[in-house]
Amino acid sequence: MAQTTLARFGGVGLHLFVLGIVVVAESIGLIRIPIGIAAVILLPILYAFAMGIILNPNIMKGTRRVLSGNATKVAGTMIAISIMPFIAKFGTTVGPQIQKVIETGPALVLQEIGNLGTILIAFPVAVFLLKMGREAIGATYSIDREPNLALIADKYGLNSPEGAGAMGVYATGTIIGTFIFAIMPPLIHSLGIFDVRSLAMSCGVGSGSMLAACTGGLVSAAPADKDTILALAAASNILTYATGLYAGVFVALPLTEWLYRISRGEKTSSISQEARS
Amino acid sequence: MSTETIKNAAASADILNVEDERRIDLAHHALLLLVACALGLISNWVATKVDPMVALPGMAFLYAMSIAGLLLAKFVPFYLPSVAWISLVAILVTIPGVPGSAIIVEQVGKLNFLALATPALAYGGLALTQNEFQIARTSGWKIVVVAICVMFGTYMGSVVVADVTLKLFE
Numbered sequence: 001m002a003q004t005t006l007a008r009f010g011g012v013g014l015h016l017f018v019l020g021i022v023v024v025a026e027s028i029g030l031i032r033i034p035i036g037i038a039a040v041i042l043l044p045i046l047y048a049f050a051m052g053i054i055l056n057p058n059i060m061k062g063t064r065r066v067l068s069g070n071a072t073k074v075a076g077t078m079i080a081i082s083i084m085p086f087i088a089k090f091g092t093t094v095g096p097q098i099q100k101v102i103e104t105g106p107a108l109v110l111q112e113i114g115n116l117g118t119i120l121i122a123f124p125v126a127v128f129l130l131k132m133g134r135e136a137i138g139a140t141y142s143i144d145r146e147p148n149l150a151l152i153a154d155k156y157g158l159n160s161p162e163g164a165g166a167m168g169v170y171a172t173g174t175i176i177g178t179f180i181f182a183i184m185p186p187l188i189h190s191l192g193i194f195d196v197r198s199l200a201m202s203c204g205v206g207s208g209s210m211l212a213a214c215t216g217g218l219v220s221a222a223p224a225d226k227d228t229i230l231a232l233a234a235a236s237n238i239l240t241y242a243t244g245l246y247a248g249v250f251v252a253l254p255l256t257e258w259l260y261r262i263s264r265g266e267k268t269s270s271i272s273q274e275a276r277s
Numbered sequence: 278m279s280t281e282t283i284k285n286a287a288a289s290a291d292i293l294n295v296e297d298e299r300r301i302d303l304a305h306h307a308l309l310l311l312v313a314c315a316l317g318l319i320s321n322w323v324a325t326k327v328d329p330m331v332a333l334p335g336m337a338f339l340y341a342m343s344i345a346g347l348l349l350a351k352f353v354p355f356y357l358p359s360v361a362w363i364s365l366v367a368i369l370v371t372i373p374g375v376p377g378s379a380i381i382v383e384q385v386g387k388l389n390f391l392a393l394a395t396p397a398l399a400y401g402g403l404a405l406t407q408n409e410f411q412i413a414r415t416s417g418w419k420i421v422v423v424a425i426c427v428m429f430g431t432y433m434g435s436v437v438v439a440d441v442t443l444k445l446f447e
Contacts, residue, residue: 014403015312021399022316026323026392043391044324045398052402058410067403075404079397081306082313084343085336086393087360091367092339092385098372107442117434122426130419139423143431147358165423168416171409172424178398180428188433194440202435205428208360209401212394214432219391230390234364236435241361 011068014075021051030220038190043182043216045209053175083208090211090234097231104232108201112239112247115205118143119256126165127263134260135165141256144169145207147245151253173207181205182213186221196222200229204237206244211237306347314340316396317388324392335384339393342366 025048033040057064057072094101101108118140126136138156142148144166156162185199196218203214215233219226314336318329346363353362371378371385413420 015316017403018316018396018399019319021402022320022395023323025395025399026320029324045391045394048395049398049402052399053405054402056403056405058405058407072404072406075400076406078309078313078400079404081309082316082397082400083394084310084346084360084363085314085317085339086390086397087363088339088342088346088367089385089388089390089393091342091364092371092382093390094364094368095371095375095378096373096382098368104443106446107439110442111435111439114433114435114438115431117432117437118427118430120434121430122423125426126419126423130422132419132423135420136423139420140427143427144424164416165420167412168420169424169427171412172416172421173428174401174405174409175413176421176424177428180425181432184429184432188436194436195443198436198439198443201439202432205431205435209394209398210428212391212398216391216394234368238361238364238368241358241364 011071011074013066013068014071014078017055017063017067018052018078021048021055025051032220038187039221040183041186041217041220043213043220045212045216046178046182049178049209079208086212087208090230090237093227093230094234097227100228101231101235104197104201107198108232108235108239111198111201111236112243114202115143115240115244115247116252116255119252119259123256123259127260132165134161135168137253137256137260138162138164138166139169140165141252142244142248143205143207144173145205145244147206148248151245151248155253173210177207178209178213181210182217184217185214186217189218189221196225197228197232200225200232201236203233204235204240206237206240303347303351307344310340310343313396317393320392320395321388324395325389327387327389332387335387338381338385339367339388342370 025044028047029044031042033042053059055063057067122140123136126132126140132139138144138152138161149166149170152158152163152166158164158167181203185203188194189196189199199218200215203211203218205211211233215229218229218233222229317339318332318336321327321332322329343363345366346359349362349366350357350359369375371382373379
């Protein structure tokens with residue numbers, strides 16, 4: 001009984017590993033690397049993720065002896081659970097700022113449509129520049145986080161070209177997304193073109209780690225606006241949680257399908273055959 | 278055909294590491310959440326030098342909000358992910374004028390938001406499966422290029438729309 005209970009927790013080793021990683025990552029703290037007038041900002045969450053990958057039993061054979069067999073699976077469950085206090089803390093930044101959040105209401109709602117910008121930028125690159133087949137549909141219709149991936153799995157199956165495209169972007173995003181979202185927003189902020197509120201409310205893309213990286217980077221780039229940044233990012237993230245799947249089903253996926261059909265014309269079948277082989 | 282579908286569904290569930298939120302074992306999750314909160318307190322301690330005992334009441338509030346969110350996700354008859362419920366609860370209890378909101382805001386203020394995300398990212402690195410490494414490797418450089426365009430496009434699309442809207446309404 002005691003052993004099965006322990007096994008369900010993935011063994012003590014897993015959580016001790018995380019404890020060690022957290023202490024080291026937070027001890028290093030935030031690092032700013034100035035480049036010209038902008039700065040690349042490295043956050044403790046990045047080191048934590050990198051150390052997790054290095055110690056991952058699939059990468060480092062040695063840790064297999066310390067971590068129990070289901071450690072990877074329990075770690076997966078723990079991502080969802082350990083992000084909860086973070087999400088709760090994020091929510092508590094909205095309440096006190098509720099007046100300000102409501103004032104930006106129209107922008108907050110409309111920027112959700114802006115998430116379709118992925119189709120505008122990534123779709124032409126995938127289809128015209130990289131000559132991808134139907135993989136391009138799954139890959140570019142959304143940011144391919146869990147709910148988006150579930151939609152592709154449901155509609156095409158993950159063994160289809162569309163599924164392969166979505167899985168590729170999902171896996172890549174999982175591995176480099178945190179880095180991209182820590183580095184990109186402060187650089188865009190340094191251009192001085194966009195309102196910091198716009199940059200903040202765009203952080204909510206439906207992924208806890210990308211949200212953390214994005215707001216972390218922005219707050220260190222514009223510390224005076226911390227409260228506003230947190231509140232708007234949190235509010236937009238909730239909107240994405242609530243609307244993301246529906247936007248995918250009714251707008252993004254049909255739109256990407258349609259764009260693919262018109263861009264490929266009658267060649268559609270030969271291309272998809274090529275992609276399958 | 279049907280076995281194929283089931284296999285796909287099982288594969289996707291395995292890859293996604295998703296659990297049906299209506300079937301989760303609440304007691305088990307409540308315990309794991311305690312582990313997560315303890316790690317969050319230590320992370321906050323190292324990051325901000327705020328004593329874990331001082332930050333404990335704030336963390337207790339966050340724990341309660343998380344449990345409330347999990348309960349709502351489990352029992353409310355329409356679907357919203359538990360993280361959405363947790364956010365809504367957290368917003369409601371911190372709106373000025375709501376009884377207790379001032380105390381909650383004061384206590385959770387002792388916790389650094391970014392330090393609370395560190396344990397999740399550590400688990401994230403450890404949770405990557407052979408499958409995910411394999412997919413990233415075999416998808417090749419094209420997918421990496423596309424993925425970066427996807428992230429950039431998703432973010433910039435929102436930034437531009439938000440910025441234009443803010444300027445129009447002011």
